[in-house]
Amino acid sequence: MKYKFVRDILLCLVASFALFSCHQKRELRKREIVRDVKELGEVVPEQIGERLSYTADNKTLEDKVPVHSVPALQYFYQLAANQAKWSVDGQLIPAADSMLYFIDHADEVGLPAGIYHQGALDTAIQQLHAATGSGKDAALLAEVDVMMTDAFMKMASHLRYGIAPRDSITLRPDSVLTDSALVQLLSTAIKDNNIAGTFHQLEPAYEGYHSLKAALLNFKAKYQSLHWDSLPTAYVDTPAFKQLVLNRLVQTGHVDTANGHGSDTALLREGVKAFQKEFCLFEDGQAGKKTIQVMNKSYHDWMIQAAVNLDRWRKWPDSLPNRYIFVNIPGYHMMVWDSGQVVLDSRVIVGAPRTRTPLLNSRLSNFVMYPYWRVPFSISIKEMLPAIQKDPHYLAKKNLEVIDKDGNAVNPDSVPWKKFSKNYFPYVLRQMDGLENSLGIMKFNFFNKYAVYLHDTNNRGLFRNSYRAMSHGCVRIQQWDSLAMYLIKDDKRFKRDSVRAWLDKGQKKQIDLSHSIPIYLRYYTAEGKDGQMMFYEDIYGEDKVLKKLMSL
Structure with a gap:
């Protein structure tokens, strides 16, 4: 031992x-x-x-x-x-x-x-x-x-x-x-x-990447040496707070008091509008909650936002097809690229944060004039069923049909609506075609597992909004007519005048494209335009996720 x-x-x-x-x-x-x-x-x-x-x-x-x-x-x-x-x-x-x-x-x-x-x-x-x-x-x-x-x-x-x-x-x-x-x-x-x-x-060789990089360089030259104060997020719109905002705008050159004219109120309003214009906010001249949040972002915050978007460009292949459709979700716009040029640019409305527009790659294969809208099950039970149970005339007001499992339309008065819930709803709701249809008068289809598509809308005034994340996931496009005309411009089977005549008559038709066109739904919260940075709100929080992956 x-x-x-x-x-x-x-x-x-x-x-x-x-x-x-x-x-x-x-x-x-x-x-x-x-x-x-x-x-x-x-x-x-x-x-x-x-x-x-x-x-x-x-x-x-x-x-x-x-x-x-x-x-x-x-x-x-x-x-x-x-x-x-x-x-x-x-x-x-x-x-x-x-x-x-x-x-x-x-x-x-x-x-x-x-x-x-x-x-x-x-x-x-x-x-x-x-x-x-x-x-x-x-x-x-x-x-x-x-x-x-x-x-x-x-x-x-x-x-x-x-x-x-x-x-x-x-x-x-x-x-x-x-x-x-x-x-x-x-x-x-x-x-x-x-x-x-x-x-x-x-x-990457893409114009979007190099435009963003060039704009970032200008942004760095302008803001790197500057310092600006943070503003209180809980505030009362008092003269003291207005003075803090004015000082903040002077620090970043959005107000020049040396050459100012008029009252401090006028200077403040013009300065806020100048800031809102530069940072892609609604230009109302009011230092509201969202404007204050953006004013409180640091130089480092802006540089990181640009960085995550440059990283997104590096996920593209070395080249893209000769023509394609590109939708930037947080930028609320769609571009059609053809032979290296943007031939169509349109405002869009995208999914709300709770019903996001998915990121995807697909090919647009056809478009439908005066389409039906088959209401997704989630919308039927979460939004429409409670409304129907409260108001028996809701279906008629919204021009909705009730379709059974065999595809037949049934009399809504014969349906026991009170018995249905999210666990039991044996019908499909379908909105009839026409000007009141939520899809508007044209729908553009492309294969995807999310059942989303591009479409017109019956509420076109929403395109004037600065915040346009309000759909159930599909992408509403302002220039739907121009997109349709572009898609058939080289197709000898259809004449533009014929398509316009069908639209004028309210005829329901499906136009199958002879050559489908690639479509990419993407997420860019920063772009470069004419040498200037364009920053967009991170509506889905995707930047936060990417910053963690990049350890920024």
């Missing part, structure tokens, strides 16, 4: 020493001054090798920022025998300056600079520049080299595919740059001193 006890103690001591030794081996040498520059070719590779071993164990570099790909780092330096790639004889090469520039300006392409080792690299570069004497710090050169390599690989991947993972509507067939592809990209970029060109080639 005594021998066994001593043996166990010795084994524990040996194990503890082994663990301590392993831990010691993983410690990185923070400083190694080399007096003879010629010796850097031997010492720096040793230091790089230490960092690669450390990274393999910890999946991070010494600044604790996770690396993009350990195998890619190892493969890149294996090909170079662990030699430094971003410096020669202890001096950083021009490509390193380019890489540092892109890291410092990562926010201009919607990327967070911190994940590219910005803090550690800035400190290390300052130390390299501040060093005096003939010696070179091999440890510092190795640290900079590996961090820049990882930063390039990470940024290249993010510019190509975005930070957030792919989702159900991502159209890219691939989602990662392989390790060999990253190594080849970096090797060529350093060899040709073309970091900028390499990165630009990886970015």
